Amino acid sequence: MASLLMEIQNVYSNLSDKERNIADFILANPEDASRRNIQELADQTGVSISTITRFAKKVSCRNFVEMKIRLASKSDGTAKATGLNESLLASYHEMLADVQLLNSPDSVDPVLKMMETASRIFIYGLGSSGLAAQELNYRLSRMGFICEAITDPHLMTIRSTLVQEGDLVIAISRSGQTPDLIQSLRRGKDKGADLVAITAFGNTPLTDLAKSVLWTIHPGRSDFHQTGLDISTLYLIDRITLHFLADNQREQLYLQTVKAITNRPLS
Secondary structure: OOOHHHHHHHHHHHOOHHHHHHHHHHHHOHHHHHOOOHHHHHHHHOOOHHHHHHHHHHOOOOOHHHHHHHHHHHHHOOOOOOOHHHHHHHHHHHHHHHHHHHOOHHHHHHHHHHHHHOOOEEEEEOOHHHHHHHHHHHHHHOOOOOEEEEOOHHHHHHHHHHOOOOOEEEEEOOOOOOHHHHHHHHHHHHOOOEEEEEEOOOOOHHHHHOOEEEEOOOHHHHOOOOOOOOHHHHHHHHHHHHHHHOOHHHHHHHHHHHHHHHOOOOO
8 A cells, every 4th residue: 555645645736725734734744633533634734624634535545544544554664753863864765765656767757758858858847856857957967968967947948949840848846836847848849848846746737748747746745844945856856867877888988987077287
């Protein structure tokens, strides 16, 4: 059975505002939520008991009791952390375990194949997702890929007008609903480019457009405190990097860039 937290993340975009209140609390506080009865959870999230019952069914549970059992089984697998460092480490460990489950080889391998065969790779990201786009671009460029990070909406429009069949666009967006990004992606897809999405939400305009999707962790899992490059996105970038560095030719190219930077004269 899939993790309840991942199930909540997948249906999040289809939830009502009140149901999202429940989802946000559970994602940010799964252990706390598992200990509450239905009335306590309703009071905490400002919704009715009937709303919680509907929410449970939307996340593939027959009722609140089953949802609570699934939450409790999730919480039991993690030792109680004490102190700031231990809590942070436990949170990272749990998120990394879930992002691995979200991205099985069956979903990652097609993306790696598309990257390997693409004529050019363009990595789109706005705001904090632009940091991830730049990081992935640095990694791929140093392994010989012809790629570019696009973090400006106007340049996205221009680039999407000029892409062609054989190009690959990798779009990084937690919400999957940023209007400027979606507009550019539609334009690029019409021009024949393939599209890979890296996102935290399913059933969005982004996932509807994408040929393949890689999943990050819902921002509520970190209580919305991570505003930059989150750990699940970094994990995916590392996974992509390590796959291609296993190729001797790409590894040699990467090492050449390391040597060039190391030997660069100081100004």
